[in-house]
Amino acid sequence: MKEITAKLKAILPAERIHENEPMKLHTSFKIGGPADIYAEVATVDELKAVLRLMADTGAEHMLVGNGSNFLVSDEGYRGVMIRLGGDFDSISLEGSRITVGASKLLSGVSAFATENGLAGFEFASGIPGSIGGAIFMNAGAYGGEMKDVVKKVSLVSADGSQNFQCSGEEMGFGYRMSSVQATGAVVTEVVIELTQDDKEAIAERVKELAYKRNSKQPVQFPSAGSTFKRPVGGYAAALIEEAGLKGFTVGGAQVSEKHSGFVINIGDATCSDVIELMKAVRQKVYENSGIVLEPEVRIIGEEFEEFNC
Ligand SMILES: Cc1cc2nc3c(=O)[nH]c(=O)nc-3n(C[C@H](O)[C@H](O)[C@H](O)COP(=O)(O)OP(=O)(O)OC[C@H]3O[C@@H](n4cnc5c(N)ncnc54)[C@H](O)[C@@H]3O)c2cc1C
Numbered sequence: 001m002k003e004i005t006a007k008l009k010a011i012l013p014a015e016r017i018h019e020n021e022p023m024k025l026h027t028s029f030k031i032g033g034p035a036d037i038y039a040e041v042a043t044v045d046e047l048k049a050v051l052r053l054m055a056d057t058g059a060e061h062m063l064v065g066n067g068s069n070f071l072v073s074d075e076g077y078r079g080v081m082i083r084l085g086g087d088f089d090s091i092s093l094e095g096s097r098i099t100v101g102a103s104k105l106l107s108g109v110s111a112f113a114t115e116n117g118l119a120g121f122e123f124a125s126g127i128p129g130s131i132g133g134a135i136f137m138n139a140g141a142y143g144g145e146m147k148d149v150v151k152k153v154s155l156v157s158a159d160g161s162q163n164f165q166c167s168g169e170e171m172g173f174g175y176r177m178s179s180v181q182a183t184g185a186v187v188t189e190v191v192i193e194l195t196q197d198d199k200e201a202i203a204e205r206v207k208e209l210a211y212k213r214n215s216k217q218p219v220q221f222p223s224a225g226s227t228f229k230r231p232v233g234g235y236a237a238a239l240i241e242e243a244g245l246k247g248f249t250v251g252g253a254q255v256s257e258k259h260s261g262f263v264i265n266i267g268d269a270t271c272s273d274v275i276e277l278m279k280a281v282r283q284k285v286y287e288n289s290g291i292v293l294e295p296e297v298r299i300i301g302e303e304f305e306e307f308n309c
């Protein structure tokens with residue numbers, strides 16, 4: 001990795017390259033050992049150069065957005081975590097279209113939309129991710145999902161060789177799914193289209209959704225949101241509760257008492273605690289209902305690969 005660091009220094013200022021960076025500082029779960037390198041990238045040209053370097057050297061790498069759907073191994077990550085910032089935090093308005101950089105948080109986009117009297121993004125106001133991560137996951141809540149509002153996505157190919165754009169339809173959006181999960185392309189900018197509405201009415205809807213979220217979800221504990229995807233034929237939270245697992249604890253990881261769909265970090269949980277708990281939950285839910293739960297959280301670490309879907 002010393003060689004990669006040296007080569008990265010020809011692309012990025014040294015203060016944006018961090019070696020052995022604890023990933024627990026960059027994930028909402030507050031879990032995760034060190035990434036060999038954590039590199040902050042501020043422009044499309046830098047991103048392309050970094051991705052080309054990764055392709056030329058075969059170095060392992062991945063994007064991290066706001067780390068709100070990330071569970072990183074206690075051993076950390078043997079490769080380069082790439083974090084977008086700088087130019088990628090831009091936001092601008094043209095008519096009812098908002099153009100937003102990939103690192104901008106959904107809460108910021110929602111506040112901008114509200115200020116400008118644009119409705120349709122309220123669903124995303126309380127999802128604690130970045131626009132890039134939300135496109136990757138086709139994040140959604142309360143009846144809305146990114147798919148409904150995305151008009152155009154700008155990307156850089158996985159090997160850094162080209163920039164290209166896709167329409168919303170071309171993004172292959174499905175339930176917690178988009179085409180970038182398979183292609184490894186990096187989202188750089190997104191255009192969303194909303195509809196004109198009264199500012200006060202939009203603000204009121206955002207407030208109502210925040211109230212719902214705060215009263216139903218264990219937002220005071222570190223977590224990665226819903227741990228498992230919604231299976232066909234049921235809701236993960238209900239299946240977990242029916243299997244008698246509310247409050248089930250392994251080390252510092254617990255099935256939330258407030259919302260069984262969330263695994264929370266009740267204090268110094270390790271990734272191994274969470275994985276052990278997830279495996280037990282999956283087994284007991286299967287025995288109880290015949291339904292196999294699949295993780296929604298992205299699990300980072302070679303030793304857990306068989307558990308990722
Ligand atoms: C309290 C809580 C509540 C939540 N509620 C919801 C909810 O209601 N609905 C919902 O859908 N999710 C929810 N989540 C999960 C999470 O916020 C979303 O999945 C979010 O979209 C992840 O965005 P992120 O920026 O944090 O991505 P990260 O967790 O950093 O990354 C997720 C994936 O996206 C990839 N990625 C990140 N940026 C880019 C990019 N620019 N280009 C390509 N790939 C990229 C990463 O490599 C990774 O594989 C919740 C999480 C928490 C902690």
